[in-house]
Amino acid sequence: MSAAPKIFVVGATGMLGGQIVQALLDQDAPVRALVRPGTSEEKLNSLTALQADGLEVVEGDITDPAEQLAEAIGDATTVISAVQGGPDVIVDAQTNLLRAAEKAGVQRFIPSDFAIDITKLDDDDNVMIGWRRQAARVDTSLEVVSVLNGAFYEVMTGFMGLIDWEQGTLSHWGDPDQPLDLTSVPDTAAYTAAVALDPTATGTLRFAGEVVSMRQFHDAVQRGSGRTLRLVNLGSADELRAEINRQAALTQNPFDYVALQYQWCMVTGKAKFDTLDNARYPQVTPLPLTEFVRVNAPAL
Numbered sequence: 263m264s265a266a267p268k269i270f271v272v273g274a275t276g277m278l279g280g281q282i283v284q285a286l287l288d289q290d291a292p293v294r295a296l297v298r299p300g301t302s303e304e305k306l307n308s309l310t311a312l313q314a315d316g317l318e319v320v321e322g323d324i325t326d327p328a329e330q331l332a333e334a335i336g337d338a339t340t341v342i343s344a345v346q347g348g349p350d351v352i353v354d355a356q357t358n359l360l361r362a363a364e365k366a367g368v369q370r371f372i373p374s375d376f377a378i379d380i381t382k383l384d385d386d387d388n389v390m391i392g393w394r395r396q397a398a399r400v401d402t403s404l405e406v407v408s409v410l411n412g413a414f415y416e417v418m419t420g421f422m423g424l425i426d427w428e429q430g431t432l433s434h435w436g437d438p439d440q441p442l443d444l445t446s447v448p449d450t451a452a453y454t455a456a457v458a459l460d461p462t463a464t465g466t467l468r469f470a471g472e473v474v475s476m477r478q479f480h481d482a483v484q485r486g487s488g489r490t491l492r493l494v495n496l497g498s499a500d501e502l503r504a505e506i507n508r509q510a511a512l513t514q515n516p517f518d519y520v521a522l523q524y525q526w527c528m529v530t531g532k533a534k535f536d537t538l539d540n541a542r543y544p545q546v547t548p549l550p551l552t553e554f555v556r557v558n559a560p561a562l
Contacts, residue, residue: 266291269458270335270368272324272359273344275305277416278376280312281451282344287315289459294318296334324355331362338366340458343374352393357400370405372458373397376450378412378443378524378533381466387532388523389516408466409457411450412443412535413528415471415554418479422521425483425491427560433494435502435522436529438477443535445471449548456543463542468535471548476529479551486555489562499530 269286273279274295286293295309297319309319322334324345335341341363345351356373363371375394385392398408419425425432445453453469474482480493496502503526509519527533540546 266459267339267461268292268294268337270338270341270363271295271344272342273346273374274312274317275301275308276344276346278447278451279342279344280308281448282342282454283309283312283317284315285448285451285455286458287312287317289455291455291459292316292318294320294334294336294338296320296322296324296331298323324351324359326358326362328358328362328365331359332365335362335366335368338368340370340372341368342372342454342458344376345374349393349396352390353397356397360400360402360404364403368404370407370458371402372407372409372454375408376411376454378527379410379468379535380408380533383527383533388527389520390523391527391533405464407457407463409450409454410466410468410535411445411453412468412470413445413524414450415444415446415549415551416558417524418444419483419555419558422525427489430489430491431494432480432483432491433496434476434480434529435496435525436476436499438480438493438495439475440529440531441473441475441534442479442528443468443470443473443538444479444551445469446549446554449546452546453540453543456546460543467539467542468537469540469546469548470535470538472551473535473538474551482551483555483559486552487559489559499526502526502529 271283274283283293320334380391380394383391385395449471457463484491506519506522
C-alpha cells in the first residue's frame with residue numbers, strides 16, 4: 263500500500279484551517295503547516311494537540327519570497343490555503359503561494375474559496391467573492407481544485423446578523439422559500455480533506471450539509487434552540503441591493519456591508535449550487551443544522 267501524499271496547509275491556526283489539519287490527520291495523512299513568525303501563544307497552543315497527532319510545523323509567511331516558501335513546502339504534493347483577509351492576502355499572497363508551489367513541484371492547489379458558487383457570480387456582486395474570482399484567473403501549471411460549501415452554519419447563525427436572540431427575531435431579505443446551501447465548518451474541513459486525498463478530484467466541487475430555504479432555516483433554528491423566533495422579512499432582493507448601495511456610499515470599508523452582499527447572492531438564487539458532490543465522499547456524514555443549533559445556541 264502506497265503512503266498517503268503529504269499535504270501542506272496554510273492558515274492552520276484559523277477556524278477552518280485547524281479543522282482541515284485535524285481531518286487530514288484523522289485519515290493518517292502526513293501534514294505540514296506553515297506558521298507565521300510572531301504567531302500568538304494562544305494560536306500556537308491550538309496546534310499543540312495536532313502536533314501530538316503528527317502535524318509537522320514549519321515557520322514562515324505566505325508572503326515570503328517564492329523560493330524560500332518553496333523550501334517550506336518541501337515534498338508536499340498538495341497545497342491547501344485556508345487563509346482569510348483582503349485582496350493583499352486572497353489575491354497577492356495566494357498568487358505568491360501558487361508560484362512557490364510550482365517551484366516546489368506540487369501537483370495540486372486548493373485555494374481559499376470555501377463559499378457560495380463563485381463561478382456563477384460577477385466580481386462586483388460580493389467584494390470577497392470578487393477577490394477569489396480574481397485569484398482564480400491567475401495562470402498556473404498546477405491542478406487547481408476548488409472546494410465550495412455554500413455558507414457556513416457558523417456564519418449564518420452569527421456574522422450574518424440574522425438572529426437577534428434578545429429580541430426573539432430571525433430576519434431575512436427576499437423570498438423565504440429560495441433554497442440555500444449551508445455547511446458547518448467541520449464538515450467543510452472533512453470534505454476538503456477528502457478532496458485533498460482523492461487523486462481523481464479535479465475542477466470545482468460543491469458540497470452542502472443541508473439545502474434549506476430561509477423559512478426552513480428559521481424552523482431548524484427554533485427546533486434546535488427550543489425558542490420561538492419571529493420571522494421578519496426586511497424587504498425584497500431589489501430593496502436589499504438598494505440598501506447595499508446606500509451603505510457602500512457611506513464607507514470605504516467593504517467589510518461594513520459584505521454580509522448583506524452575501525445575503526443578496528443567496529436570496530436571489532444567483533449563487534445556488536446546481537449540483538452537489540456529497541455522494542463522491544459517502545464517508546462524510548454532515549451534521550444536521552438543527553443539531554448544530556442545539557449545541558451552539560446561547561443558553562436561555
